Amino acid sequence: AQTVTQSQPEMSVQEAETVTLSCTYDTSESDYYLFWYKQPPSRQMILVIRQEAYKQQNATENRFSVNFQKAAKSFSLKISDSQLGDAAMYFCAYRILYNQGGKLIFGQGTELSVKP
Amino acid sequence: EAGVVQSPRYKIIEKKQPVAFWCNPISGHNTLYWYLQNLGQGPELLIRYENEEAVDDSQLPKDRFSAERLKGVDSTLKIQPAELGDSAVYLCASSFHIPGQVNTGELFFGEGSRLTVL
Secondary structure, eight states: OOEEEOOOSEEEEETTSOEEEOOEEEOSOSSEEEEEEEEOTTOOOEEEEEEETTOOSOOEETTEEEEEETTTTEEEEEEOSOOGGGOEEEEEEEEEOSSGGGOEEEOOOEEEEEEO | OOOOEEEOSEEEEOTTOOEEEEEEOOTTOOEEEEEEEOTTSOOEEEEEEETTEEEEOTTSOTTTEEEEOGGGSOEEEEESSOOGGGOEEEEEEEEOOOTTSOOOOOOEEOOOEEEEEO
């Protein structure tokens, strides 16, 4: 069975600095998608970035980038130039592509605080 | 364009009472998901619908939970009777999936319904 692990329950970063959130996963599949979601206090899950496993190039979305290490089954999120609005819970998620209808499996989450 | 709409946002009930949550997905989205999110945890799938058919309900506690998606649009998740351990956030999400193809459509989430059972 696929699992997703986030080993950092809480992280803190100074405004304008860079922070990296860690995520590891376990799967026997070769094709899958990985995601980072942001959940602010409003509770709505917002997609931050997506990585297709077949792509070697790391995904980037403005200040957000990932370090995808397929062999190590590692998928970390780097937030550059942190802003106060980045404070939220961040969830790493794995998407099963074959069978189970694209089911998303989430990690436990990392609560990020941003200090002014 | 309206996003996924859920109601109520908050619900407080006493144990053994029934409760229902409603979800209106994004227009045109044929796949609807209900997720359970316990405090400090990531969401876990309860049930997934493709149109009006429940195609994955293996994690739904069927002794007290039920769900329906009449006409393949809105969905209702019901708990009867509620227990203390059901206190959590219930998230609804939707996506568009082309039948027969790998499901890679982005999931869009609602703001969730927070249930407190006293």
